[in-house]
Amino acid sequence: MPNTQPIPVVLAGATGKTGSAVGKAVWDAHDMELAAAVARRHRGVSLGLLWGIPELTVTLTADLTEIDRDYAVLVDFTEPESAYPRLVEAISRGWDIVVGTTGFSRREREHLAELVESRQVGAAVIANFSLGAWVAERLAIEASRYLGQVEVIEGHHQTKKDRPSGTAKRMAELLADAMGRDVDSIPVHSIRLPGMVAHQAVVFGSSGQLITIRHDVHDRSAYAAGVLAAIRQVHTFRGRVVNDLGEILDPGRLRPDGP
Numbered sequence: 001m002p003n004t005q006p007i008p009v010v011l012a013g014a015t016g017k018t019g020s021a022v023g024k025a026v027w028d029a030h031d032m033e034l035a036a037a038v039a040r041r042h043r044g045v046s047l048g049l050l051w052g053i054p055e056l057t058v059t060l061t062a063d064l065t066e067i068d069r070d071y072a073v074l075v076d077f078t079e080p081e082s083a084y085p086r087l088v089e090a091i092s093r094g095w096d097i098v099v100g101t102t103g104f105s106r107r108e109r110e111h112l113a114e115l116v117e118s119r120q121v122g123a124a125v126i127a128n129f130s131l132g133a134w135v136a137e138r139l140a141i142e143a144s145r146y147l148g149q150v151e152v153i154e155g156h157h158q159t160k161k162d163r164p165s166g167t168a169k170r171m172a173e174l175l176a177d178a179m180g181r182d183v184d185s186i187p188v189h190s191i192r193l194p195g196m197v198a199h200q201a202v203v204f205g206s207s208g209q210l211i212t213i214r215h216d217v218h219d220r221s222a223y224a225a226g227v228l229a230a231i232r233q234v235h236t237f238r239g240r241v242v243n244d245l246g247e248i249l250d251p252g253r254l255r256p257d258g259p
């Protein structure tokens, strides 16, 4: 892809809570083109009509088969059952993928990684695109050096399909790695209630004291900067799947020795 051309983005889940928030950021980005959008119920409807942007003329399609593009970055915020075959198709077309959808099985994740490697496309599969969630991960890993008793509590809106959240599963995995423990030894609690957006607390307990590392998303615009950064960089991840937002937002900080 020549750098001077806008990056074509195909957005799956464009009518959803998160897809519409990050999609509007893509629309506003001068170096990106919102090339196509996918969602079932509004198939054939103008996305601009739904988003209240008259100059946006993209019409929603139900799947990728109706999209005739040699190259695009597929951005997916849908649900795992339909996302998995969609991602397989995008990779087989040679498209790069930016995946926010959570809830894939381990086998699906492994298979996607194999396809990404064999097709030599780039992939960013990030459980949480918000900077705050990434900072909370770093703080929790640091705290785990000193405090051994920890539990994770996550809360989301009642319509969220997967439980525990991808963010909480990743936090438990990171803590388990840092502490040299089995991931199942770190309890994860889930709350699903109206009024919630996305919330997580990592609670460390010690004799007579508690430390809580808490992150709250009140507005899904929190995910936009991470998604845009991933779209801009994903083509450089040839053949591999990046799971750590830190590698996308500030590579130098996580790789102090350089590339």
Ligand SMILES: NC(=O)c1ccc[n+]([C@@H]2O[C@H](COP(=O)([O-])OP(=O)(O)OC[C@H]3O[C@@H](n4cnc5c(N)ncnc54)[C@H](OP(=O)(O)O)[C@@H]3O)[C@@H](O)[C@H]2O)c1
Pocket: 012, 013, 014, 015, 016, 017, 018, 019, 038, 039, 040, 041, 042, 062, 076, 077, 078, 079, 080, 082, 099, 100, 101, 102, 103, 126, 127, 128, 129, 130, 162, 223
């Ligand atoms: N990584 C992150 O930072 C992050 C942040 C927030 C959310 N998420 C994840 O993103 C996903 C979406 O969350 P959300 O809260 O935005 O959900 P949502 O509001 O329910 O939106 C889901 C979107 O996917 C579309 N969709 C559902 N099934 C589909 C299918 N079979 N084919 C095509 N489109 C389909 C829906 O439209 P139709 O129903 O009309 O098809 C809708 O546009 C979830 O997996 C969530 O965990 C990730």
